[in-house]
Amino acid sequence: MPAASQAPRKFIGLPAPAKLNLFLHVIGRRADGKHLLESIFILIDLADELDFSLRDDGAIVRTGDLECEAENDLCVRAADALRKAANKPQAGAEIHVKKHIPAGAGMGGGSSDAATTLIALNRLWGLDLPREELARIGEALGADIPFFIRGKNAFVEGIGEIITPMDVPPAEYAVLWPGRGVSTAKIFSSPSLTRDSESLKIAIFSDFLRNRWPELPGHNDLQKTAVGLEPAILQALDALAPFGEARMTGSGSAVFALNRTGSAEPASLMERIPVDWRFFSVRSLPEHPLCAWTRSAEEESTGV
The missing domain is CATH 3.30.230.10 (Ribosomal Protein S5; domain 2)
Structure with missing residues (x-):
């Protein structure tokens, strides 16, 4: 660069x-x-x-x-x-x-x-x-x-x-997008959304990742409401079930699961999903590819 x-x-x-x-x-x-x-x-x-x-x-x-x-x-x-x-x-x-x-x-x-x-x-x-x-x-x-x-x-x-x-431990993920989005505003305004999950310290999640990975921590509080608004999300979750626990990312509509097999496009999955859906096999990144462009001179000298 x-x-x-x-x-x-x-x-x-x-x-x-x-x-x-x-x-x-x-x-x-x-x-x-x-x-x-x-x-x-x-x-x-x-x-x-x-x-x-x-x-x-x-x-x-x-x-x-x-x-x-x-x-x-x-x-x-x-x-x-x-x-x-x-x-x-x-x-x-x-x-x-x-x-x-x-x-x-x-x-x-x-x-x-x-x-x-x-x-x-x-x-x-x-x-x-x-x-x-x-x-x-x-x-x-x-x-x-x-x-x-x-x-x-x-x-x-x-x-x-x-x-x-x-x-966060490096990993591969299977990601499935069910061909359409869902309204974030509708999710957060829904009376069905729970807003009282217990607040937990970062140390609890750090310990979880060290001791229980590749189990995923926590849950997605938005998922149930999002599925009610867009049933295709539930279909996508079911489609990823062969990988293990699947959940929605953010406010959806994409869902993901840890891809422990490393399979790029499982033939059985591709045969089951609609043609307008998109499947991705991705890897986590340790940092943003442009991270060096925002580092200070001090950080560069110390390798942060």
Whole structure:
């Protein structure tokens, strides 16, 4: 990857990796209605690909795969927020996105794209903002964005803003997306959603991962409500049953299980699922592929 001193005018094929929630507990609700969560987020090697090119006219142009109007796209909003924070209103870029992460899957695709946008344009525009400043900009756009900017598997608390790096054993996962998303807003507004899971300390989950892996910790409090809204999620969970315990990631609709066999595409599974579903065999990542781009000089010298 080019060094900042080379003053590049473009970056090609930068990754925006997906994430899985090993569990997701809803432990309460704030006075403003936002839910308090506990979860373990892990990075996986399924990733969108982003290209960035400098523009001299101050425009932010979004090309490639789009899931909404360009002006509402999270990458465009991230780019605009970055240049406002840096007081560089004339900074421009073309952002091209090739999507591999399904939309509405609970795998953080849009948030990861925005995080890669902040990391890449911080370097392309020569801003040199520190990682925590990028995370602060990202937090205003989406709760999951700071996780991808910090770039480590983590125990996540609060509304997603409390992020503690955490060691998670490397593993392969079978992931199945049932061809459609489910509304996160409808899940969190549903009267059937339980909001009183016990709050547990990170040490409890660390001990669990050391002593009981590959058993998955906790559960996903959103899963039952999501299945009621989208029955295809239950079908996907049943389809992954041969792998062992399967559960939904995030607010869905993708589901996953530990893939202990290492099989890329089990023939029996592929024969059973509808043609518009997508199956992925993925590996966990120890850190974000662009993590080095956000490290401070001190962290580089100590190897953090």
